[in-house]
Every structure is written in structure tokens, then in C-alpha cells.
Amino acid sequence: MVDLAGQASSIGALAEPVRRALYEYVATQADPVSREQAASAVDVPAHTAKFHLDKLVDEGLLETEFRRLSGRTGPGAGRPSKLYQRSAREFAVSLPERHYDLVGHILASAVEQAARGTSLDEALSSAATEHGRVDGQSAESGVEDPLDRLAETLSGRGYEARREDDTVTLANCPFDSLAKQHTELVCGLNRDYVQGVADGLGCTGVEACLEPEDGLCCVKSHRR
Structure with missing residues (x-):
């Protein structure tokens, strides 16, 4: 059975303009991006980007991974960055329902x-x-x-x-x-x-x- 409420909620999250712009930016990138990269791309503060990106993760539209952008490892390499990429999950809402x-x-x-x-x-x-x-x-x-x-x-x-x-x-x-x-x-x-x-x-x-x-x-x- 299709989770209509859940799918509608997830797709509805894209109605917010900044959130939609962030999603579109992340989805078009070949590699996962940081919140700073996404914020710069859509011209919003980093804290605003983080809020909307994490909301997209909660809705299943984006996925995250943690990786050091410098590629360095070991002591002094710095903390891994939280990176965002499009989720592999598919969303489709049709009324009446189609398959x-x-x-x-x-x-x-x-x-x-x-x-x-x-x-x-x-x-x-x-x-x-x-x-x-x-x-x-x-x-x-x-x-x-x-x-x-x-x-x-x-x-x-x-x-x-x-x-x-x-x-x-x-x-x-x-x-x-x-x-x-x-x-x-x-x-x-x-x-x-x-x-x-x-x-x-x-x-x-x-x-x-x-x-x-x-x-x-x-x-x-x-x-x-």
C-alpha cells in the first residue's frame, strides 16, 4: 500500500522556495556537498541552509555522509564534514493511484x-x-x-x-x-x-x- 500521507509530506516539503532551491542544487551535483557549498550556491546563510537541508533529510529527500573534504586522515586532519546528496528513494504521488x-x-x-x-x-x-x-x-x-x-x-x-x-x-x-x-x-x-x-x-x-x-x-x- 502506498504511504500517501508520507509521500505527500515529503514532496510538500519542496513547496518552500529556499528548500526547493537547495534540493535542486544538491540533486544536480555529481558529488555530495557541504552546507557551506549549498548555502553559497543559493545565496543564503549557512545556518539557514543547514536548517532546510536537515529538513530534507528528515523527509527522506536527501541523504548524508561524513567525510573529510581535505582527504587527509589521522591526527590533525580535522573533523569530518557533514555532506548531503540526493536520496535513492523514489517518490510519486498520483490521484487516483496509478502503478x-x-x-x-x-x-x-x-x-x-x-x-x-x-x-x-x-x-x-x-x-x-x-x-x-x-x-x-x-x-x-x-x-x-x-x-x-x-x-x-x-x-x-x-x-x-x-x-x-x-x-x-x-x-x-x-x-x-x-x-x-x-x-x-x-x-x-x-x-x-x-x-x-x-x-x-x-x-x-x-x-x-x-x-x-x-x-x-x-x-x-x-x-x-
Whole structure:
């Protein structure tokens, strides 16, 4: 499940102009920089730069390391400087929630299978189902009813799932833009992925089907 509050807070930290300028400076440098270097680059006092840089570290946007800039070691070499660099962590907030990276992983897996001689259609279905199964197996849920368990898990992956009697409908498609341009391909992957999630959760007797409806994801899951 995406930590929407945490990601929004981190990205929101860049709304402050000085903080954003410091982040942009640090992110464009090939090597970690000191607070004095950053302060000079954006023309603010060193203490102001330190405050904002440390705030960016707290939000996960920057990382720090300690190193002597002179390169000297041993007694008399001086104290190591605190240096800042862009964090390796990725941030993305989209409303409604989108997961185009998942489609990318599925397609990459399918291409690898096809290169080994599997037909493309079979490779696409197999890759989508397997990704879903792995996600289902890794999900934690104390819900007993299979449809409720599936709805809870899919909601945690951006589908905005709703339980309606013996059916789970999906109010959001995490692959919306791609689905509009490549409907048959993406909707087929979507169905196989959802079925894989159900299988991974151990939701026996649940079948994912393609049932397009305006305003909803193309997939619905039914109790057999």
C-alpha cells in the first residue's frame, strides 16, 4: 500500500522556495556537498541552509555522509564534514493511484519468457498471473471471507475495490492511461494479475472476468 500521507509530506516539503532551491542544487551535483557549498550556491546563510537541508533529510529527500573534504586522515586532519546528496528513494504521488511500473515489470518478464520460446500471448498471461500471485502471497490480511480479503488487498494496490454481494468491482484502474491506448492488451494483463492476486491469497472459488463498465476498471471478480 502506498504511504500517501508520507509521500505527500515529503514532496510538500519542496513547496518552500529556499528548500526547493537547495534540493535542486544538491540533486544536480555529481558529488555530495557541504552546507557551506549549498548555502553559497543559493545565496543564503549557512545556518539557514543547514536548517532546510536537515529538513530534507528528515523527509527522506536527501541523504548524508561524513567525510573529510581535505582527504587527509589521522591526527590533525580535522573533523569530518557533514555532506548531503540526493536520496535513492523514489517518490510519486498520483490521484487516483496509478502503478505503471507494475505493467512495465510484467511486460519485461513476458519479453524474457518470449525470448526463451514461449508464445507472446502465453508469456503475457503467465507474467501477469505470476506477479499477482506473488503480491497476493505477500499480502497480510486477517479477513476470512475470500471476496472481502481480495477487495482489501486490491484496494491496497490502488484499485479502490468494492464488495457488492458476490462480486468485487474496481472503481479505479491503476493502469488507466495505458488501458485507454492499448485496451485489449492492458485489460487482459489486468484480469490475469487480479486472478493471480486471488490465487496467491488462497481465495478458492473466485474468478476474475473482463466485464467493462463505464467509470470502473474492466475487471470484476465473482464467487464461482
